[in-house]
Amino acid sequence: MSSHQVTKVRVVCHDLRPNLNHWSIFLLLQDGESSIQLDTVSAPGKKGKKVLSVKTCKYRLPHSALKHWDFPVDPFELAGRNIPFRIFQREVYMQGRDYYRTADGSGEGCRWWVWNVMYDFCIKGLIGLDSYEKIKAKIKYVYSSDGSKELRKIARGQFPDRDHLRGVLIRTKQQELSDEDSDGGVFSDGHDD
Numbered sequence: 001m002s003s004h005q006v007t008k009v010r011v012v013c014h015d016l017r018p019n020l021n022h023w024s025i026f027l028l029l030q031d032g033e034s035s036i037q038l039d040t041v042s043a044p045g046k047k048g049k050k051v052l053s054v055k056t057c058k059y060r061l062p063h064s065a066l067k068h069w070d071f072p073v074d075p076f077e078l079a080g081r082n083i084p085f086r087i088f089q090r091e092v093y094m095q096g097r098d099y100y101r102t103a104d105g106s107g108e109g110c111r112w113w114v115w116n117v118m119y120d121f122c123i124k125g126l127i128g129l130d131s132y133e134k135i136k137a138k139i140k141y142v143y144s145s146d147g148s149k150e151l152r153k154i155a156r157g158q159f160p161d162r163d164h165l166r167g168v169l170i171r172t173k174q175q176e177l178s179d180e181d182s183d184g185g186v187f188s189d190g191h192d193d
Helices: 085-094 111-126 130-139
Strands: 005-017 020-029 037-041 049-057 065-072 097-102 141-143 150-151 169-172
Touching: 005 085, 005 111, 005 130, 020 111, 020 141, 037 085, 037 111, 065 130, 085 097, 085 111, 111 130, 150 169
Parallel strands: 049 169
Antiparallel strands: 005 020, 005 065, 020 037, 037 049, 049 097, 141 150
């Protein structure tokens, strides 16, 4: 998995039920057919704590996707070359994004996690610096299948959490995202799209 070449970073807003989304990141691979999903899942036996889930997928967009936004690997830094998955993976671990404590123990916070990971990728030069602002404008909303969106605040959790399962990586085989690990946390900075 570490040698796979990433061509784009895709942020996905999953449709779970009215006024409830889950957000995750898909790293689109050079083969044009598959991806690696970066997601958070509940830590076993740890209420309000999440750990990183890394999943190889035989698809690039899950059935649950309501909206998605693509960000190419930064062409200025890399002259159009792809970036190995291991570079993205290392950045997630180096920034302590492999574990997370939700704001109030409710399990909400997938948007805050995605927002922070995208920020890290921008600062590292893995994707364009404007990618952070572009996703910030989208992630502050909850989207519905009827096309509507609602501005909501995000539950801001904590990174890093020393009491958490540091370094635990949960891997699942090639399968679609389970809707079981959903939350409704959102970001709000008071501005519209």
